[in-house]
Amino acid sequence: MTLNKAFNYLFIIAMLVLPAIGLIKFHEYMDRYEMFILAGTGLTFILINKYWRSFGYIVSSTLILSFISIYLYQGILLTNEKQFFLKYFLSSQSAIMWMCSLYPLSLLMYWFYLFKKNSFLGNLASQLTWIATIMGFTGLLVRWYESYLISIDVGHIPVSNLYEVFVLFCLITALLHLYYEQKMNRKELGAFILIIISIAVGFILWYTFSKGADEIQPLVPALQSYWMKIHVPANFIGYGAFAIAAMISIAYLLADKGILKSRLPSLIILDDLTYKAIAIGFIFFTIATILGAVWAAEAWGGYWSWDPKETWALIVWLNYAGWLHLRLVKGLRGPMLAWWSVIGLLITTFAFLGVNLFLSGLHSYGEL
Amino acid sequence: MRFAITMLSFIGIASVIGTILKQNEPYENYIIKFGQFWFEFFEAMGLYNVYQAFWFLAILIFLILSTSFCVSRNSPKIIKEYKRFQLNAREKSLSSFKHSYKIPIKEFNINKLETFLLKNKFRFKQQFNNDGSVIISAKKGDFQKLGYIFTHLAIIIISIGGLMDGNLVLKMQELTGSKKIIYEDLALKDIPDSGKLTTSNFSYRAQMLLREGEKQSVAVLKAKEGYFIQDLPFVVGLNDFRIEHYSTGQPKSFESDLIVEDKKTGELVKKTINVNSPLSFNGVTIYQSSFEDGGSELSLDLWNLHSSDKPSPMKSVIFKENELFLDKKKYLFEFNDFRKFNILDIEIGNEKRPTNVGPSFIYKVRNESGQANEYQTYQFPMNIDDSSFFVSGMRKTPQEDYQYLKLPADANGQLDGFMIFKTLLNSPDKVSDAIEKVVTKSFPNGGEKSQIYFEGVKRVISEFIAGGYSQVAESIDSSVSVDNQKRIANSYIKIIFLLGQELIESYKINNPNNESFLFENNQKFVQESLTGFNDSFFYGLPIFLELKDYVHVQSSGLQLTKSPGQFWVYLGSILLVLGIFCMIYIQEVRLWVFKKKTNKDVLLAITTNRHRYEFDQFAKKITQQIRKILN
Numbered sequence: 001m002t003l004n005k006a007f008n009y010l011f012i013i014a015m016l017v018l019p020a021i022g023l024i025k026f027h028e029y030m031d032r033y034e035m036f037i038l039a040g041t042g043l044t045f046i047l048i049n050k051y052w053r054s055f056g057y058i059v060s061s062t063l064i065l066s067f068i069s070i071y072l073y074q075g076i077l078l079t080n081e082k083q084f085f086l087k088y089f090l091s092s093q094s095a096i097m098w099m100c101s102l103y104p105l106s107l108l109m110y111w112f113y114l115f116k117k118n119s120f121l122g123n124l125a126s127q128l129t130w131i132a133t134i135m136g137f138t139g140l141l142v143r144w145y146e147s148y149l150i151s152i153d154v155g156h157i158p159v160s161n162l163y164e165v166f167v168l169f170c171l172i173t174a175l176l177h178l179y180y181e182q183k184m185n186r187k188e189l190g191a192f193i194l195i196i197i198s199i200a201v202g203f204i205l206w207y208t209f210s211k212g213a214d215e216i217q218p219l220v221p222a223l224q225s226y227w228m229k230i231h232v233p234a235n236f237i238g239y240g241a242f243a244i245a246a247m248i249s250i251a252y253l254l255a256d257k258g259i260l261k262s263r264l265p266s267l268i269i270l271d272d273l274t275y276k277a278i279a280i281g282f283i284f285f286t287i288a289t290i291l292g293a294v295w296a297a298e299a300w301g302g303y304w305s306w307d308p309k310e311t312w313a314l315i316v317w318l319n320y321a322g323w324l325h326l327r328l329v330k331g332l333r334g335p336m337l338a339w340w341s342v343i344g345l346l347i348t349t350f351a352f353l354g355v356n357l358f359l360s361g362l363h364s365y366g367e368l
Numbered sequence: 369m370r371f372a373i374t375m376l377s378f379i380g381i382a383s384v385i386g387t388i389l390k391q392n393e394p395y396e397n398y399i400i401k402f403g404q405f406w407f408e409f410f411e412a413m414g415l416y417n418v419y420q421a422f423w424f425l426a427i428l429i430f431l432i433l434s435t436s437f438c439v440s441r442n443s444p445k446i447i448k449e450y451k452r453f454q455l456n457a458r459e460k461s462l463s464s465f466k467h468s469y470k471i472p473i474k475e476f477n478i479n480k481l482e483t484f485l486l487k488n489k490f491r492f493k494q495q496f497n498n499d500g501s502v503i504i505s506a507k508k509g510d511f512q513k514l515g516y517i518f519t520h521l522a523i524i525i526i527s528i529g530g531l532m533d534g535n536l537v538l539k540m541q542e543l544t545g546s547k548k549i550i551y552e553d554l555a556l557k558d559i560p561d562s563g564k565l566t567t568s569n570f571s572y573r574a575q576m577l578l579r580e581g582e583k584q585s586v587a588v589l590k591a592k593e594g595y596f597i598q599d600l601p602f603v604v605g606l607n608d609f610r611i612e613h614y615s616t617g618q619p620k621s622f623e624s625d626l627i628v629e630d631k632k633t634g635e636l637v638k639k640t641i642n643v644n645s646p647l648s649f650n651g652v653t654i655y656q657s658s659f660e661d662g663g664s665e666l667s668l669d670l671w672n673l674h675s676s677d678k679p680s681p682m683k684s685v686i687f688k689e690n691e692l693f694l695d696k697k698k699y700l701f702e703f704n705d706f707r708k709f710n711i712l713d714i715e716i717g718n719e720k721r722p723t724n725v726g727p728s729f730i731y732k733v734r735n736e737s738g739q740a741n742e743y744q745t746y747q748f749p750m751n752i753d754d755s756s757f758f759v760s761g762m763r764k765t766p767q768e769d770y771q772y773l774k775l776p777a778d779a780n781g782q783l784d785g786f787m788i789f790k791t792l793l794n795s796p797d798k799v800s801d802a803i804e805k806v807v808t809k810s811f812p813n814g815g816e817k818s819q820i821y822f823e824g825v826k827r828v829i830s831e832f833i834a835g836g837y838s839q840v841a842e843s844i845d846s847s848v849s850v851d852n853q854k855r856i857a858n859s860y861i862k863i864i865f866l867l868g869q870e871l872i873e874s875y876k877i878n879n880p881n882n883e884s885f886l887f888e889n890n891q892k893f894v895q896e897s898l899t900g901f902n903d904s905f906f907y908g909l910p911i912f913l914e915l916k917d918y919v920h921v922q923s924s925g926l927q928l929t930k931s932p933g934q935f936w937v938y939l940g941s942i943l944l945v946l947g948i949f950c951m952i953y954i955q956e957v958r959l960w961v962f963k964k965k966t967n968k969d970v971l972l973a974i975t976t977n978r979h980r981y982e983f984d985q986f987a988k989k990i991t992q993q994i995r996k997i998l999n
Contacts, residue, residue, distance in 0.1 A: 151615060218614045221621050221643040268981050275980075279952040286948055290941040299644050301655035301927040302573055303937060304530065306419040308387040318380050322373070328951060328978065329516075359387050 004053070011049055011056040015042040018063070033226040052179055061134045065090060066141040077149040092146055092158075093214055095139030096167055100201045102132030103170065107194035114191045114263050122187040129174055129190065136171045140164070147216045154218040159232040162356065163204065163213040168233070169352075170200045173240035176280075180244075180273060188264050189273070192247040196345075227295035234288035239352055241281025242320070245274045246345030249338035256335050271333055274341055282320045289313050308359040312351035319344050372438065375431045382427070386418035395593050417592070420535060432527045439520045446513045453493040453505040454958070462960055462973040467987040472969045473998045478504070480997050481961060488990070490959065500965030509956040512977075518947025522940045529936030533571045538596075551594040556586065559597050565589065567601045571933065574598040576926045578606040578624075579662035585631065587928045600928065601650055603629045609659060609924040617711040617724035622656050624924040651930055658925030661686045664706040666729060667917040671787055673904040676794040679787070679914070686729070686921075694910055700734040708920055714751060725750050727918065733909055741908045744770060747915040749777035755896060758783050762908055773907045776896035778884040783914055785884035789897045790904075792871040793833050802870040803829060806863065828860050829867055836902035837861075868894040955983070959990070970998065 019042040023035055030038070049056040069090035073079050080091035088094055109125030112118075140158050148155030158164040177193045207213040252270040255261045264270065292313070297303040304310060323340055326332040389410075390397075398416060399407045414421025462468060478494065485492050485506050492506035541547040550563040565572070574587035583605040589596040607625040614620050623642045628649050629635070639647045646655040664686045669679040672694070684690050690701040706729045714723040726748040734740040745760040752759075756777040761770025778785020792798050803825050811818035831839045840860055848856050872885050872894060887893055904912070955976060962971040972994055974987045 153614060153620060218616065218618055218620065221619060224621070225644040227644075272981055283945070283948055283952065287945055290945065293941070294938070297931075297934065298646065299655075301646065301653065301657060301929045302533075302931065303934060306383070306386060306391070311383045311387045315380050315383060318376055322376075324952070325373075331978075355387070 007060075008049070008053070008056065011060060012046050014060070014063075015046045015049075018042065031226060034229070037226060037229050052182070054178070054182060058130070058134055058137070058175070062137040062141060065095075065134065065138040066145070069095075069138065069142045070145050073145070073149065075149065077146060080146075090138065090142065092139045092143035095135045095142060096204070096214075099132045099136035099139060099167070099170065100205055102128050102135065103174070103194060103201050104198045106132060106190065107198050110187070110190035110194055114188055114260070117263070125190055126178070126181065126187055129178060129194070133171055133174045133178065136167060136174075140167060140171070143216065150216055151218075154216065156219050156224075157229050158216075159228060159236075160219055160223055161213070161217065162353075163207055165232065165236060166200055166204050166207070168236050169239055169243075170197050170204070172233075172236050173197050173200075173243050176237075176240050176244055176277070180276075184265070184269070184273075186265055186269075189248060189251060192251045193244055196243045196247050222299050225295060225299065227291065227298070231288055231291045231295055234284050234291060238281045238285030238288055239348060241277045241284065242316075242341075242345055242348045245277035245281065245341045248274045248277065249341040252338045253335060253342070256338070271338075274338065275327060278320055278323060278341060278344075282317075282324060285313075285317060285320070289317060308355045309351070312347075312355050316344075316348050316351045319347050372431060372434045375427050375434065378427050379424075379431070382418055382424055385415060389415055389418075391419070392417055392590075420539075422539070425531070425534065425536060425539075428527055428531060432524055432531075435520055435524050435527075439517060439524065443517050446517060449513060450510045453507065454960075455493060455495040455503055455505050457503065457505070457960055457962070457973075459962060459964070459971060462962055462971055465973045465975050467974040467984075467991070469972045469991050469995075470969045471972055471991075471995050471998055473963075476502070476963055476970065477998065478502070481994070484993065484997055485959075490957075502961075502963045504961040506959040506961075507957065509954045511950045512954040512956045515947045515950025515952075515954065518943050518950060520947075522944035522947055525940030525943065526937050529933035529938075529940060532933030532936065533931045535571075537570055538565070538591075547596065549591045549594040549596065556597070563596055565596050565598045567599050569598060569930070571930050572598055573927060573929045573931075575657070576604065576928060577660070577923050578604060578926060579923045580606055580609055580921055582606060582662075587926075598928075600652065601631055602652075603631065604654065604926065604928075605629070606924050609662075609922040611659070611709070611922075613709060613724065616722055617709060618722065619709075622659055622924075624656055624926070626654065628654070651932075653929045653931070655927040655929065656924065657927040660923050660925065661706045662921040662923035663687050664729075664921045665919040666703065666706065666915060669914040669916055671783075671790075671912045671914060672910055673790060673901075673907070673912055674794065674910050676791040681916075682913075698736050699909075702732040702734065702740070703729065704732060705730040706918065706920070710746065712750075715753075716751075727915065729913075729915060729918075731913075742766065743909070743913075745913055745915065749781060755892065756781060757896070757900075758786075758914070760907075760912065764908075771906070773900065773903050773912075774896075775900040775904075775912070776893055778893070779886040780883055782884065783912075785893065786897050786900060788875065788882075788884060789868070789872065789894075790901055792875060793868075793901065798871060798874070799829060799833070799867070800826070802867050802874060805870050805874070806866050809866075825863055825867075828863060832864050832902075836905040838902075838905070840864075864898060865894060868898050955980070957983075957986075961994070 019038045022038055023030075027035060045055070045059055049059070069086065072083050072086050072090065080086040080093075086094070089098070106125045106128035109121055109128060113121040113125050143158040143164070144155075147158065159168055173193065174197055177190065177197075181187055181190065248270055251260075251264055252267060252274065255264045255267055255270065265273075292310070293303040296305065296307075296310070323337065323344065327337060393416070395407075395411075395416075398410065401407075402410060410416065414423065418424055481504065482492065482494075485504075488508070490506035490508045491510075492504055494502065494504045496502055538547060542549070546562065547565070548560075548562040550559065554563075572587075572589055574589040576584055576587040578584055583603050585600050585603040587598045587600060589598045605627040607627060609625075610621075610623045612620040612623075621642050623640050625640050626638070626647060628637045628639075628647065630650060637647070637649055641647045641654060641656050643656050646653050648654075666684050666686070668682045668684060670682050670692075671677075671679045682690060682692075684701065684703050686703045686706050688703060690703070692699045692701060706727065708727050710725050710728050711722045712725050713720040714725065716723065725746060728744055728746045730742065730744045732740040732742050742763050743760060746758070749756040749758050752774065757774040758777060760773045760775075762773065763770050775783060775786045777783065792802075803822065807818055807822045807825060808814075811821060827843075828840055831843055841857065844853055844857055844860070869890065872890055876882070876885055885893070955978065958975050960971075960973045962973070963969075972991060974990060976983050
């Protein structure tokens with residue numbers, strides 16, 4: 001208990017001091033918005049940690065691992081081919097590969113747990129997800145650092161292409177899952193949510209090995225803006241939450257048909273969780289789309305250009321607005337809404353991936 | 369309500385069509401894709417510009433109207449509800465709630481209860497009834513209901529903002545005939561008034577292409593296949609345009625140094641704009657949107673590939689034409705583009721990397737019958753397979769890939785070596801001297817055999833010089849039996865190669881100061897030069913344009929936006945987020961405490977309009993706390 005408290009204070013101090021050090025040391029490389037974002041990130045983390053204590057542990061572990069990695073690099077990119085720990089654990093590529101192997105493993109454990117109801121298995125599954133998430137975030141942070149090692153002007157936050165945002169998608173989805181898992185104190189749903197994460201992992205692996213997508217590329221002029229640091233993560237909280245909602249809905253539909261019913265939480269809980277996930281996703285997706293419009297006004301000269309990505313964002317938004325409307329205003333529940341949320345994920349996936357694959361437009365950063 | 373949802377679905381479907389069918393393409397593309405009949409049908413439907421089609425805008429307006437109606441009908445109720453405390457609730461109705469409890473009391477301490485309610489953020493009212501009973505009606509989370517007004521109001525405000533920035537007014541003017549789209553390429557002074565939009569135009573998104581050093585006070589507003597001219601309240605001047613590159617050659621930034629001067633007040637603003645930082649001036653925002661060549665000046669050397677002529681210089685300008693007579697035939701050179709940076713995948717070591725290979729220029733050469741080939745010629749030699757080549761691509765139609773003519777760079781990395789070589793090939797006496805030497809080497813003692821050999825070599829060489837290897841092959845096909853063709857061809861290739869070597873060796877002896885051929889071994893160069901010479905017969909043009917020097921002039925593509933609706937869209941957006949937040953995260957709770965005059969207990973009832981499973985826990989918790997207070 002006291003240890004927890006001590007950690008908590010330490011975390012608050014770290015979240016104030018670290019951004020401050022960043023500001024003092026690197027302020028000449030940042031504009032005022034970026035400074036604001038840096039300071040704001042620390043404060044936001046303190047706030048989140050207040051409501052969800054484990055968040056602080058994830059942030060701390062990630063930061064510690066990242067700092068070790070940075071220390072090991074000694075400022076030279078090629079160190080990652082020689083240094084043992086970098087080569088196998090802490091270079092961004094290795095850390096992300098650890099993430100990619102641990103998520104499917106934890107999926108397996110979650111399914112074992114679902115059938116055996118053995119709490120050891122459940123904890124193991126959960127812990128693997130925690131570790132995978134920490135490794136993934138470390139991978140992204142180190143990648144951020146590596147981009148600066150390539151060249152000062154190449155350096156940028158790793159949310160700029162399809163590879164990077166897929167990693168982000170896995171991580172945010174996992175984070176939301178861990179949050180709900182802890183709040184509900186039930187571990188069955190990992191068996192469903194980790195499916196979508198593992199599919200994304202499969203994509204990352206294919207994308208890495210067949211297309212060499214993990215290479216760090218410099219930013220095109222339109223992306224060089226502080227807005228990217230807000231717009232992209234906000235969007236992916238939305239996507240992640242919608243993905244979780246769809247996976248829980250699948251569990252709901254199965255349980256509704258009597259499949260796995262005895263092993264899953266009650267329909268009411270599943271239904272409520274779906275609603276919560278869609279609600280939080282909807283808020284973030286709305287904010288992300290609005291911020292995207294503000295950014296578009298700055299970079300492309302118009303807050304709305306009916307670019308395919310924008311248009312599909314609108315369609316996704318209308319879809320979930322309709323869902324929430326029926327549920328909140330009309331009080332609708334049940335399988336119909338569950339089906340809708342599953343279909344919603346298909347629409348979301350098209351907006352996220354399909355638009356990049358099949359339609360051309362201003363958002364053509366993440367082409368395969 | 370149902371109507372609004374239908375409208376929204378329509379907008380959704382129309383939007384999907386707009387993303388699948390590429391918008392605002394040149395009309396020929398649509399004709400090719402759909403055929404004449406469907407092209408006209410789709411055009412009538414406005415599908416090439418869905419988002420500005422009449423029916424789309426009409427749906428939007430309907431949506432605004434129906435939502436407004438909805439809000440105006442429901443808002444008074446909601447506001448009334450917000451103010452109302454249900455103090456007239458009676459025991460019977462209260463005890464019918466799911467969370468309704470009888471709580472025994474020692475004394476009825478209203479103050480304590482009210483402190484508790486305040487602490488838990490309830491608003492409340494109390495009422496003493498005539499029959500001596502007391503009722504306290506408390507509630508919290510009313511903002512959930514206001515969320516309804518916020519979100520719907522937000523949709524109305526955003527839509528109105530969007531319509532303000534649309535081109536509704538212009539569409540009306542087109543409909544009444546007071547404005548007409550211009551479809552021809554006209555000089556500014558020839559533009560009729562019906563094609564000009566004044567500065568009072570409410571909103572627009574227009575384009576302007578500005579050359580370095582140029583000033584303009586009008587922009588172009590694209591419409592269907594034509595355009596309008598938008599008059600601006602200021603003059604925009606471009607001092608300089610810069611592109612910066614990463615070390616890999618990818619573009620890093622586009623920047624324009626602008627001077628903007630207000631036409632009326634003379635107010636002057638200087639600013640460098642780039643992709644993420646536009647300039648706002650008098651309600652118009654100027655963005656960096658594209659760039660192209662602005663008429664760069666090129667200094668060229670013209671090398672005739674099939675004669676011994678010396679190069680002749682030529683000056684040309686991008687977007688201008690040069691007329692040339694070659695072998696009494698007229699050629700029209702149309703210079704279309706100059707690119708200072710060209711990023712190609714070039715092999716470095718073992719892997720291919722995107723690399724900047726330096727400037728290139730693109731031109732079309734039109735012959736007398738009007739047919740044209742397109743060329744892209746690079747200024748500097750490129751490394752290909754461990755050798756260095758001057759490269760020029762040729763294609764007959766824009767759909768094809770370029771076919772490349774590769775001329776080897778000499779020992780100095782210049783084109784001179786190859787050009788000396790082709791001059792030697794085109795000098796009959798130099799060639800016959802060399803043939804003689806080649807023959808003498810093979811037959812040191814002369815004799816009849818050497819004479820026959822001499823004649824044979826002479827014929828092969830003259831065929832090669834007249835038309836390359838294919839000419840030689842043709843003569844082999846017609847004069848040698850099939851069995852021997854391969855052997856003969858190989859020996860001819862060998863002879864041509866030996867001749868090439870001999871030409872260069874003699875040249876080196878006669879010109880000891882020339883360093884073009886200072887190779888350790890010139891075999892490779894001779895081989896590549898012969899290939900280059902041969903390929904030049906398929907180049908479609910008897911001359912090679914070498915870029916010696918250039919003056920780079922660029923144009924910056926600007927977008928000028930007047931968007932009075934932006935403020936409203938942003939305001940609506942804030943309201944929208946607020947509204948959604950209220951609707952989702954605020955739970956409305958109503959609570960009553962009712963005590964009859966004589967009773968030793970009170971009736972507690974708690975309810976919510978949206979029943980979620982957590983609410984039960986919440987209600988139980990509150991009940992327990994109240995029980996404690998009153999006990």
